[in-house]
Amino acid sequence: MAIEVEKPSFYESALKQFDLAADILSLPPDLRMVLRMPKRELTVNFPVRMDDGSVKMYTGYRVQHNMNAGPAKGGIRYSPEVSLDEVRALAMLMTWKCAVLGIPYGGAKGGVIVDRRLLSRMELERLTRRYATEISVIIGPDLDIPAPDVNTDGQVMAWIMDTLSMHHGRNVPAVVTGKPIAIGGSRGRVEATGRGVYIVAREAAKHENIPFEGAKVVIQGFGNVGSVSAKLLHEAGCKIIGLSDIYGAIYDPNGINIPLALQYIKEHGKLSGLPGSQDINNDQLLEIPCDILIPAAIEGVLHRNNAEKVSAKLIVEAANGPTTPEADVIFERRRIPVIPDILTNAGGVTVSYFEWVQDRENFFWSEKRVNDQLEEMMADSIKNVFSRADTMNISMRMAAYVVAVSRVAEATEFRGIYP
Ligand code: GLU
Numbered sequence: 001m002a003i004e005v006e007k008p009s010f011y012e013s014a015l016k017q018f019d020l021a022a023d024i025l026s027l028p029p030d031l032r033m034v035l036r037m038p039k040r041e042l043t044v045n046f047p048v049r050m051d052d053g054s055v056k057m058y059t060g061y062r063v064q065h066n067m068n069a070g071p072a073k074g075g076i077r078y079s080p081e082v083s084l085d086e087v088r089a090l091a092m093l094m095t096w097k098c099a100v101l102g103i104p105y106g107g108a109k110g111g112v113i114v115d116r117r118l119l120s121r122m123e124l125e126r127l128t129r130r131y132a133t134e135i136s137v138i139i140g141p142d143l144d145i146p147a148p149d150v151n152t153d154g155q156v157m158a159w160i161m162d163t164l165s166m167h168h169g170r171n172v173p174a175v176v177t178g179k180p181i182a183i184g185g186s187r188g189r190v191e192a193t194g195r196g197v198y199i200v201a202r203e204a205a206k207h208e209n210i211p212f213e214g215a216k217v218v219i220q221g222f223g224n225v226g227s228v229s230a231k232l233l234h235e236a237g238c239k240i241i242g243l244s245d246i247y248g249a250i251y252d253p254n255g256i257n258i259p260l261a262l263q264y265i266k267e268h269g270k271l272s273g274l275p276g277s278q279d280i281n282n283d284q285l286l287e288i289p290c291d292i293l294i295p296a297a298i299e300g301v302l303h304r305n306n307a308e309k310v311s312a313k314l315i316v317e318a319a320n321g322p323t324t325p326e327a328d329v330i331f332e333r334r335r336i337p338v339i340p341d342i343l344t345n346a347g348g349v350t351v352s353y354f355e356w357v358q359d360r361e362n363f364f365w366s367e368k369r370v371n372d373q374l375e376e377m378m379a380d381s382i383k384n385v386f387s388r389a390d391t392m393n394i395s396m397r398m399a400a401y402v403v404a405v406s407r408v409a410e411a412t413e414f415r416g417i418y419p
Pocket of ligand 1: 073074075076097145146147148149150177320345346348349350352
């Protein structure tokens, strides 16, 4: 039986990680106070007409954490688990993520408390358009630019873009990223987060002297991020021995056939039952002995109750916030390097930045240009973070935070306090 784990506040965890970095940087108390708090938080309660004519009330949020380096940027998620605490934490992580990559954005996040699977397509569209209208008072190409996140996609972004464009009476493509290419999206954006995860896993394996070809990899999550990462890692010769989706997990010590898994999930809606693999549960998945463990689902999955049982040589955080601060301490003691989310999954927001630039210039890049520039920006940031970790003898997370927080602190100090 799985142990019941009390869910700690995600925002508290994010603050704890920030405080540790602020200590390393000896950040002055005033500056620390400013950077700890979100600049703006919007809660919206709104009605949606259901297909049967009834009306349901929904609650959504948009939080902007820091906007000193540029307009706020971050995804919108649809999930029954969404809370203000979660959105606050994720907005703060976006600030650091953009800063590690040196992208001129601040951090934001949004979410609606809803189980997308229970809505028809028409209901999803009405909910999206109404939520977009409710948050339209604080989003815009120079203000705050949403993107896809858990359970949202290009279609949802298209409805947001269309809604805002209708309000303005003209096309406003740069108000969201992760749009379909037909309406101003970027080539390579759908795969960007997974591609970034692949680049980081490859470089981290090199840094840890783990032979990449033939490396045994376990991936939790087979959504947009997990599936693209799995595909690219498989193509590079890694052996994906464990994989999961929201329904369960599968294991194959000889390596899962990823193209087959992608086909199977399209036909069956889940991974369970994939020929040649053994069905296991999610707890077992995280404990499989492997070279690289990639949590690519949601926050808080590696915690104090299972961190001792993890049997990986390297953890690469594709999800946002998958490791709690307590688990971080355990992994540090056990000398298991954790490559942090704010670096690992930054490929998504990096290509979002490229999309925004392309929208504003009305000039669209080839997929090769997008991927080359992504590779270059990720490689620079990885090098920067790894060398910071080595020279300062700190964890990869702290190294990434030191890079990010010092950049945001510098921008915040230069701007000063108004009035
Ligand atoms: N939702 C993604 C993230 O957590 C992408 C955000 C963006 O592109 O703005 O990084």
